[in-house]
Amino acid sequence: MKPARFDYIRAADLAEAHDALAEYGNDARVIAGGQTLMPMLSMRLVRPKVVVDIMHLPALRGIEAGGNGIRIGAGVRQAELLAWPGLAEHLPLLNAALPWVGHAQTRSRGTVCGSAAHADPSAEIPLCLLALGATIELSSRRGRRRVPAADFFTGMMTTARAENELIEAVHIPGKQAGSGCAFKEFGRRHGDFAIVACAAIVTAASVRLAVGGVADKPVLRDFAIDDGKPLDEALDAFAWALDARDDLHATGRYRRELVRQMGRDTIEEARRCHA
Amino acid sequence: MPRLTAGERHTVRFTLNGRAVEAQAEPRMLLTDFLRHELGATGTHVGCEHGVCGACTVEIDGVPARSCLTLAVQTDGASIRTVEGLAPEPGRLSVLQEAFRRHHALQCGFCTAGILMSLDNYLRRQPNPSEHELREFLGGHICRCTGYVPIVAAAMDAARRLRESPSDV
Missing domain, CATH: 3.10.20.30 (Beta-grasp domain)
Structure with a gap:
């Protein structure tokens, strides 16, 4: 299990990274922490002509909290975000979910944006970005745009990123005053990818549940609070709408049951935080 | 570039x-x-x-x-x-390595180098871990011989010894 040959470009500034992506497009792969790209390279699931290292760009290394939320640069490692002093206050959902991302030994190098780029349907970070209404900041030689997470994750390990674009950061709205959130996950072992993961955000006016590991991408549902229907019925309809399939790890039926039960537990825990 | x-x-x-x-x-x-x-x-x-x-x-x-x-x-x-960098000098094991030996925390030894590197780093940052925390950290490693019990015992023992004499390595 060794990667096929590639050129390695250590970008010294953003323009160099953009130039490499413009020149090579889909034959280029960006490496940051490498915790998802390296297995793909070693198993030769990807065989890029060039690998572009963006970890030497100081501009991508920051976590900035401002009036419009928190900007997490593409070079920010998962462990750095977990150690960020503002995490529990501003991003309580990620504070709850990040310990479930891989292991301490992979969070030490893996980046937040790298997980978004990889877009594994079971991964915790894309799920949280969707639940929180985050936007993904993409840049290229031709300009810059921001894509809502709901439009960014388009399917199994596929995203709306064009082949000449670099994920430069994710922007996450800060915690809404008076909201509560919770995260739960079921997997065979801690550190495995989730069989089902749930993220809930509850306010006085809304109940939101996002589910990962079931469909080919994380899926979000906002439940109306006062439509007269019990939550269980709404969760059941959501569970069926996810179109769960059988695979090696669990049956579709089992996944639906997890969505019903764990979804309810997650919402109730978020309500308790909210209260 | x-x-x-x-x-x-x-x-x-x-x-x-x-x-x-x-x-x-x-x-x-x-x-x-x-x-x-x-x-x-x-x-x-x-x-x-x-x-x-x-x-x-x-x-x-x-x-x-x-x-x-x-x-x-x-x-x-x-x-x-x-x-290779763990032992403080030739012929002397680190406190953690010595605890692994004492508790039979390895059999074939294949996983041991990685586990030692993780735990050495962990115990320097968290000198007083709970067994639960330690097991969670150890979750990033697979050992197919020991069943992990002696590894946990060795790490808890090493943590205690390092707390008692912090100048040891």
């Missing part, structure tokens, strides 16, 4: 266990293979080669990381610690 061409060998320099080292690597060479085949530091073991088993865990710039999920060329200029 520094561009290293595929198929050619390029000089990679870093600090290994406090000593400046350099050798040649193709861009695609994993840090595991660079350590073992180019630098002769065969204490780091290669298990699954896709980041799951933890056998190849080393310390990169002060944090435990999978050397199989790292390209050698990414570590140019870094500071790397491997299991």
Whole structure:
């Protein structure tokens, strides 16, 4: 299990990274922490002509909290975000979910944006970005745009990123005053990818549940609070709408049951935080 | 822009266990293979080669990381610690290594180098762990011999000894 040959470009500034992506497009792969790209390279699931290292760009290394939320640069490692002093206050959902991302030994190098780029349907970070209404900041030689997470994750390990674009950061709205959130996950072992993961955000006016590991991408549902229907019925309809399939790890039926039960537990825990 | 061409060998320099080292690597060479085949530091073991088993865990710039999920060329200029750097002097094991021996925390030894590197780093940051925390951290490693019980016992014992005499290593 060794990667096929590639050129390695250590970008010294953003323009160099953009130039490499413009020149090579889909034959280029960006490496940051490498915790998802390296297995793909070693198993030769990807065989890029060039690998572009963006970890030497100081501009991508920051976590900035401002009036419009928190900007997490593409070079920010998962462990750095977990150690960020503002995490529990501003991003309580990620504070709850990040310990479930891989292991301490992979969070030490893996980046937040790298997980978004990889877009594994079971991964915790894309799920949280969707639940929180985050936007993904993409840049290229031709300009810059921001894509809502709901439009960014388009399917199994596929995203709306064009082949000449670099994920430069994710922007996450800060915690809404008076909201509560919770995260739960079921997997065979801690550190495995989730069989089902749930993220809930509850306010006085809304109940939101996002589910990962079931469909080919994380899926979000906002439940109306006062439509007269019990939550269980709404969760059941959501569970069926996810179109769960059988695979090696669990049956579709089992996944639906997890969505019903764990979804309810997650919402109730978020309500308790909210209260 | 520094561009290293595929198929050619390029000089990679870093600090290994406090000593400046350099050798040649193709861009695609994993840090595991660079350590073992180019630098002769065969204490780091290669298990699954896709980041799951933890056998190849080393310390990169002060944090435990999978050397199989790292390209050698990414570590140019870094500071790397491997299991060869744990013993304080020839003929004397570290407190953690000694505890592993005392508690029979290894049988075949294949996973041991990686587990030692993780736990050595962990116990320096968390000198008073609960068994639950320790097991969670150990979850990043697979051992197929011991059932983990003696590994946990060794780590808790080492933590206690290091708390009692903090000047030991």
